[in-house]
Amino acid sequence: MQRKFVVSDSEKCTGCQICEYICSAVKEGGFNPLLSRIRTLRIEPAFNISMACRLCEDPTCVKSCPRKALSKDEETGIIIVDEEKCNGCAWCIETCEFGAIALHSAKKTIIVCDLCDGDPKCLSYCPTEALSLKTPEEISQKTRKKAIVTLASRTSE
Amino acid sequence: MMYGYSGRMLIADLTSKKTKIEAISEIFCRKFIGGNGFTISFLYEHQKLGIDPLSPDNVLVFAVGPFSGTVIPTSAKYVVQAKSPLTNFQGKSIGSSFWSQAFRRAGYDALLIKGRAKKPTYLFIDDDIVEFRDAKDLWGRDCWETDKIIRDTIGDDNVRVATIGPAGENLVRFASIVSDHHHEDDGRTGMGAVMGSKQLKAVAVRGSKTVEVAKLDELLDLCKEYYKKIIKGLTSTIMKDLGTIGTGMEYLSNYATPIRNFQSTDAFKESTLMSEDIRKISTEWMRKQYVHKSIACAGCPIGCDHIDFIRVGPYKGEAYKMEYQGMYALGTNCGIWYLPAIVKAGQLCDTLGIDVISTGVVIAWAMECSERGILTLKDTRGIDLTFGNHVALMEIIPKIAHREGLGDILAEGVKRASEKIGKGSEKFAMHSKGLEFPGFDVRGLKATALSFAVSTRGADHMSSAVFGPEIRGRINRFKFEKGQGGFVAEKENNLTLYDLLMICRFSGDLWMNVYSDLSHLYTLVTGIPLTSEELRAAGERVWNMEKAYNIREGWTRKDDSLPPRVFNDPIPDGDAKGSHLTKEEFDFMLDDYYAARGWTRDGMSTKKKLIELGLNDVAKEVGV
Numbered sequence: 001m002q003r004k005f006v007v008s009d010s011e012k013c014t015g016c017q018i019c020e021y022i023c024s025a026v027k028e029g030g031f032n033p034l035l036s037r038i039r040t041l042r043i044e045p046a047f048n049i050s051m052a053c054r055l056c057e058d059p060t061c062v063k064s065c066p067r068k069a070l071s072k073d074e075e076t077g078i079i080i081v082d083e084e085k086c087n088g089c090a091w092c093i094e095t096c097e098f099g100a101i102a103l104h105s106a107k108k109t110i111i112v113c114d115l116c117d118g119d120p121k122c123l124s125y126c127p128t129e130a131l132s133l134k135t136p137e138e139i140s141q142k143t144r145k146k147a148i149v150t151l152a153s154r155t156s157e
Numbered sequence: 158m159m160y161g162y163s164g165r166m167l168i169a170d171l172t173s174k175k176t177k178i179e180a181i182s183e184i185f186c187r188k189f190i191g192g193n194g195f196t197i198s199f200l201y202e203h204q205k206l207g208i209d210p211l212s213p214d215n216v217l218v219f220a221v222g223p224f225s226g227t228v229i230p231t232s233a234k235y236v237v238q239a240k241s242p243l244t245n246f247q248g249k250s251i252g253s254s255f256w257s258q259a260f261r262r263a264g265y266d267a268l269l270i271k272g273r274a275k276k277p278t279y280l281f282i283d284d285d286i287v288e289f290r291d292a293k294d295l296w297g298r299d300c301w302e303t304d305k306i307i308r309d310t311i312g313d314d315n316v317r318v319a320t321i322g323p324a325g326e327n328l329v330r331f332a333s334i335v336s337d338h339h340h341e342d343d344g345r346t347g348m349g350a351v352m353g354s355k356q357l358k359a360v361a362v363r364g365s366k367t368v369e370v371a372k373l374d375e376l377l378d379l380c381k382e383y384y385k386k387i388i389k390g391l392t393s394t395i396m397k398d399l400g401t402i403g404t405g406m407e408y409l410s411n412y413a414t415p416i417r418n419f420q421s422t423d424a425f426k427e428s429t430l431m432s433e434d435i436r437k438i439s440t441e442w443m444r445k446q447y448v449h450k451s452i453a454c455a456g457c458p459i460g461c462d463h464i465d466f467i468r469v470g471p472y473k474g475e476a477y478k479m480e481y482q483g484m485y486a487l488g489t490n491c492g493i494w495y496l497p498a499i500v501k502a503g504q505l506c507d508t509l510g511i512d513v514i515s516t517g518v519v520i521a522w523a524m525e526c527s528e529r530g531i532l533t534l535k536d537t538r539g540i541d542l543t544f545g546n547h548v549a550l551m552e553i554i555p556k557i558a559h560r561e562g563l564g565d566i567l568a569e570g571v572k573r574a575s576e577k578i579g580k581g582s583e584k585f586a587m588h589s590k591g592l593e594f595p596g597f598d599v600r601g602l603k604a605t606a607l608s609f610a611v612s613t614r615g616a617d618h619m620s621s622a623v624f625g626p627e628i629r630g631r632i633n634r635f636k637f638e639k640g641q642g643g644f645v646a647e648k649e650n651n652l653t654l655y656d657l658l659m660i661c662r663f664s665g666d667l668w669m670n671v672y673s674d675l676s677h678l679y680t681l682v683t684g685i686p687l688t689s690e691e692l693r694a695a696g697e698r699v700w701n702m703e704k705a706y707n708i709r710e711g712w713t714r715k716d717d718s719l720p721p722r723v724f725n726d727p728i729p730d731g732d733a734k735g736s737h738l739t740k741e742e743f744d745f746m747l748d749d750y751y752a753a754r755g756w757t758r759d760g761m762s763t764k765k766k767l768i769e770l771g772l773n774d775v776a777k778e779v780g781v
Contacts (some may be wrong), residue, residue: 014460023229032369045476046450046464081294127384127458
């Protein structure tokens with residue numbers, strides 16, 4: 001079975017940062033994008049996207065941690081952080097290809113998306129419904145569908 | 158601990174390169190709420206009387222509100238206030254961006270800047286550390302370059318920058334302050350020139366503190382409802398789909414959008430003379446042709462900025478947002494209907510750091526001067542300022558920002574430029590108190606005419622926004638009736654409140670009862686109980702405070718004026734044909750408004766009113 005993770009549709013995403021605010025509020029009790037497990041990115045003039053942990057099958061972060069503070073939950077696929085072991089060296093942050101890991105400024109340990117027990121709060125607040133929980137197969141289905149619709153409309157023109 | 162506020166103002170003295178922190182008390186917060194309430198109070202307190210706005214004596218105040226940095230919809234606004242080099246009265250401009258949020262997270266509610274740096278400087282506020290940095294390499298750069306260079310130098314995209322462009326450096330009287338590229342929402346009254354006069358290129362901020370609120374769970378639940386509601390709202394849906402162009406179409410098709418420097422309102426007739434057919438500028442058509450992508454300010458579920466990519470023609474490859482005020486000022490008012498040119502011109506204004514409205518109005522005035530032979534090709538140094546010539550528009554905009562040739566005169570604003578050129582050109586210089594007219598032909602929107610005249614910052618469409626009720630027939634747009642002065646005043650109080658809480662006017666669809674809804678939100682955020690009546694009074698208090706500031710600077714009834722064209726030249730065409738104002742009618746309007754405000758017949762603040770609003774010290778100084 002493929003695992004679901006939070007994906008963002010850049011065509012819908014407006015870069016409003018609401019996901020960051022909600023994540024930090026739910027996890028940290030206050031508003032601060034730096035403490036969010038999902039992060040937005042805007043490339044001027046108009047490209048926007050949000051990024052969170054993609055639950056890699058063979059996560060480089062886990063492999064790279066020198067203190068073995070990170071592990072993958074076999075059932076859910078999320079990255080579990082042992083805060084006792086983590087010393088905030090940021091090696092995992094460097095190795096993650098998606099920039100999906102951040103350092104908690106106060107605790108000095110790393111933070112990463114844990115899918116809020118399977119019900120990510122950022123999703124329900126996203127005002128443009130740009131965020132969704134999808135498996136890689138669902139993502140490819142959507143992409144295929146879009147490509148076919150575009151091709152079909154060109155053929156009928 | 159105080160929620161909703163940092164409780165601190167940062168004072169930066171550019172002359173001495175010293176900073177200090179001043180505490181902001183809860184009593185003060187409750188009385189002035191935030192944003193515009195803070196800026197006018199500090200300006201009133203810290204500024205000497207009768208100063209030259211472009212001298213080191215001017216004080217420039219930035220502020221955010223109690224909702225800044227939270228998820229409350231549309232709470233990304235910040236305000237900048239100083240004495241205006243255009244009007245010599247209070248000047249302010251409200252921007253919307255990520256800067257406000259970063260500033261709040263850095264741990265401040267307000268920033269007061271005084272003095273003048275010896276050489277080009279930028280401020281870097283890194284939470285509690287404040288640096289005066291050398292801006293030698295930034296001087297002369299445009300706003301977007303400056304933004305990028307500062308972020309790259311510091312090496313962090315979390316740094317947010319509010320900057321001036323060449324126009325601010327060159328003291329163009331309507332220079333703007335631009336933050337985060339496309340979010341120069343409002344560059345009015347020349348705050349960029351004040352920054353330039355202080356040799357202050359930019360204010361960069363990095364904020365890493367967490368913004369906490371009194372009742373987090375309740376606030377989160379309420380905001381979830383608000384997000385659902387706002388994307389279905391009448392106005393917000395239009396804003397989401399098309400931005401201000403969407404609502405602007407109502408004015409264009411109802412003979413209320415000025416064309417060719419207020420010489421026409423008939424878009425249907427005018428456009429047949431031009432290359433584009435105005436009937437095509439429908440919502441659907443615009444979306445297909447130009448709108449590529451909506452982008453949002455921080456924490457905003459609407460996302461009204463629509464980035465247009467030009468695919469063909471001379472401006473191919475350019476990308477910028479299209480807005481109603483830009484479409485009017487740089488478009489219809491200059492006789493230009495070619496949309497890609499309007500997009501490009503807007504982008505030029507934003508990168509050079511000049512106000513779109515003032516720029517368009519002063520150019521349209523110069524175009525009419527050319528039409529009437531008051532300005533010749535020799536005066537314009539070969540630029541053919543004929544209505545409709547978008548090539549000339551692209552040539553003249555940078556000349557204004559760099560104060561070259563005729564641009565040096567236009568950079569003074571339409572009031573001063575027309576006084577200098579003379580030859581009757583004052584009669585069609587469209588401004589009030591020196592601030593250029595936004596895109597509403599007030600000859601056929603009479604309550605708006607009053608609103609433009611009495612606004613404390615000059616011709617201002619955001620102060621009461623009564624053009625909405627007028628165009629939708631809630632009040633008769635062609636006939637001013639007794640009581641409408643009170644209607645305008647109430648709207649002003651109401652919208653001032655948005656600027657205290659620092660939320661966007663496009664949040665209007667959310668509120669069932671604006672005062673009780675907002676006072677409830679205020680209490681959830683701050684924990685401070687506040688009644689609807691207290692909140693309503695705060696709006697009125699701040700409006701009166703701004704008025705008192707102007708009185709202290711020498712305001713008299715004759716300053717609440719409208720340009721001669723509004724009285725002398727009836728609207729020549731279209732459904733609004735023949736409509737204009739008479740002097741008697743205008744006097745009646747002012748009387749009605751001043752009475753509703755509780756001011757004297759001369760428009761002076763009364764001791765009684767000021768004391769009623771808790772402004773006892775102000776009452777002593779200016780009240781009669």
